[in-house]
Amino acid sequence: MSCVSTADLSRYLLIGQVSRRGCLYAGSPRIAAYTLFRSIRQIRGASSHAATLAQVSARAVAATVSPLRKQLKDEARALKASGKKKKNKADNQAVPGWELTVGIEIHAQLNTARKLFSPAATSFNDVPNSHVALFDVAMPGSQPLFQPDTLIPAVRAALALGCAIQPVSRFDRKHYFHWDQPAGYQITQYYEPFARDGRVVLHARDGIAPADGDRVEIGIRQVQLEQDTAKTTAQPGNVHWLDFNRVGLPLVEIITRPQIRHPATAAAFVRKVQMLLGSVDACVSGMEAGGLRADVNVSVRRADEAGTGRLGTRTEIKNLSSFKAVEDAIIAERDRQIAVLEAGGVVEGETRGWSLGSTETRRLRGKEGEADYRYMPDPDLGPVVIGEDLVSHLASSTGVLPDAEVDSLMDTYGLSSKDALSLMLLDDGGRIQYFYNVLGELERGLGLAGASDQRHARLAANWCLHELGKLSDLSSDLCMTRDGECRIPSADLAAILSHLHRQEITARVAKDLLWGVFRGEVSVGGVAQAIDAGSLWFHEISEQDYSRLADAVVQGEDRVMGEFLRFKQGKVKAYPQGKLMFLVGKMMRAGPEQQMDPASAERVLRARIEGVYLPALVAS
Incomplete structure (x- = not known):
């Protein structure tokens, strides 16, 4: 130069x-x-x-x-165009004769008002380069000024991961040159991190590989504070734009021990860590919004070498930005390394990349080591001393962690583990809070507070997950807040569900009302008035009318009725539920619109079949 x-x-x-x-x-x-x-x-x-x-x-x-959904569709199209067949992930967790070892490094942005070493405000969606201090861009003469407030979410994160907080920790300089790092080095905690020796327990419901059984424990070697780099955005013409708002944002780097053996378990671990950090309000956003990134270290060895204690040569895959990418990249890199070794080659230690739509990892550069980074204690920063009183206070005020909350959702409200986990993962914790808000309003409206009947809770969970999910898929964002409110006030959804639970409106009317609230066509607090204005109240037909409809739909369905007869005679083991629902559908279409309940139609039809038609068929 x-x-x-x-x-x-x-x-x-x-x-x-x-x-x-x-x-x-x-x-x-x-x-x-x-x-x-x-x-x-x-x-x-x-x-x-x-x-x-x-x-x-x-x-x-x-x-x-690009939205993640679009990226995944593009990935599927690219895979189809390549002509390569993708194995089912459930059947692709292990390769016979080989053992996989994975270690993970997770970088998570902390929920703080200021950057790690400058008083500049943290910024995620503001105008680029609008929150930049002198030290952030390494102006000559500027000095780092550690912001003590960043310790609070960092310690909460480490406690949620079961780590031991170190009373004294120190900062080091990690030297490398890249345009996103103005100083030519990153400040981190390599030698003396603030937290060590944690663990994360994964259960079958977390999505671990079946070969790991019902439970697996992953050790955390250390958790360290470090500063983030600038955000780079590629432009046409080989030009890159830099946003220095992100320089100096406080991160925690979570480093696991090399104890993960299956790709699905690695993805489940990253998902669990995101949940844990969100539950203690340590992280601002998850993988979907770029607030959490994962690097995975992958190595393979032959199964008969497992007793030697030596691991294979590892490669690192950088900056994975989704749970799916974690699993797919590990599978691709594992298969690549096995192919190299089976061909008589040698796996090189290197840093590799992964892109959506890829079927293979790609080489980025040779693997750097400690000597390449020239780690050294930062001469401008003193030690960080964390008092036991602070640790005790934060530990006692942590609140309920995800495993305990999932157990509570399943035991208290009768939710499935899948629904409970989905509620907790969505909207950075906002969806689960929204569920609690809706449930509270619904119980007050129905007078069911403390009731043992869990049907209303499952109804609320189903609508908070699936019906709201349809809105966000088909229209714009729900704008869910961390306090559990969105474009559909929780009180309005509770009012809709209250009428639905009492069978005062049909499910179709309830969905129409939900759309009306979402589009602003139903005013806030005006659900009952909208039902009155549209004459939407449910006036159900009588039991005799249901019976007449049941008799009508059975006529001419000799083959369908034959399925029920074979079940009655013990010739088939499974009750023909599908045939029953086929006849219920005919009843719903034949009856008066908006005056029939599918559950009532099913109950009456089943009684008529078992009490009238089957005895007649047996007698004949």
Whole structure:
């Protein structure tokens, strides 16, 4: 790189002008020079023109982000176009004759108001380069200033992971050069982290591989504080935009022991960690929003080498951004390493990448080691001393952890483990709180507080998961908050479910009302008025009318009735429920619209078949 003239250096330091002839703009790949210019102008107070440029860049950045659902569809299309057949994941957890070993490093953004070493505000959706302090962009003479408040969520996270908090920890410099790290080094805690020796217990309901049984325990070697890098957004023409808002955001890096043996268990572990961090309010957002990223270390060895204690050569796959990517990337890398070894080759220690739509990992660079990073104690930062009184207070105020909450949802409300886990995972904890809000309003409306009957709770869970899920799939976002409120107030959903539970409206009317509230066509608190205005109250037909409809639909269905007869005679073991529901469907179509309940139709039809028609068939 050529020398920078005194004039250029003066303009850069005093008024923030950057020459396009320098290394910040030219070269391959080029970096848009205005990004650093924008950062420094923000430090000194940006002009309105610069603010407009930043807003334009923010809109351009937002336009490049693809929803996860679209990315997964693109991945499926790419796989189909490649002509490769994908194995069922349940059948692809192990390869006979080989043993897989996985270790995981998780980087999670902490829920703090300030950055780790500067008073700049943390920012996730603000105008790019609008929250940047001098130290964030490594301005000469700037010094790190540790923000003690960042310790609170960090310690909560470590306690949720079962770690022992160290009374004294220290910061180190990890040296590497990349455009997203202005200082040329990252401040982390390599030698003396603030937490060690934790564990995470995974159960079958968490989605672990069947070969791991009902329970598996994964050890946490250490949890350390470190600063995040800038956000890079690729643009056409081999140009990259940098957002320095993210530089210096506080992270915890969670490093496991190499104890994971199956890809599905690795994905379940990352999912469980996200749940744990969310339950103690340590993390701002999960993998879906980019607040949590995972690097996986993968190695394989032959099964007969397991007793030697030596692991195979490991490779690291960087920056996996979804649970699916964790499992798919491990499977692909495992298969690649096995193929190399079976061909007589040698697995190289290297860093590899993974993209949605890929069927193979790709080489990024050779694997760096401790010597490459030149770790050294940071001379500008003193030790971090964490008092036992703080640890005790945070431990006593942690609240209910996910496993205990899932058990409570299953035991108290009769939810399935799948529904309980889904409620807890969605919307960074907002969906489970929304469920509790709806349930509380529903119990008050029905007068069921403390009742042992769990049907109303399962009804609320079903609607909070599935019916709300349909809205977010077909329309815009629900705007769910961490306090459990969204575009559909919990009191309005509870009012709809209260009428549905009492059988005062049909399920179809309830769904129409939900859409009406979502679109603003039903005013807040106006569910009952909307039912009155549309004459939507359910007036069910009589038992005799149900019986007449049942008799009518049975006529001409000799083959269907023959299935019930064979069951009655013991020729088939399974009750023909599908045939019964076929006849119920005919009843619902033949009867008066909005005046029939499917459950009542099924009950009457079953009684007529078993009490009238089957005895007649047996007698004949």
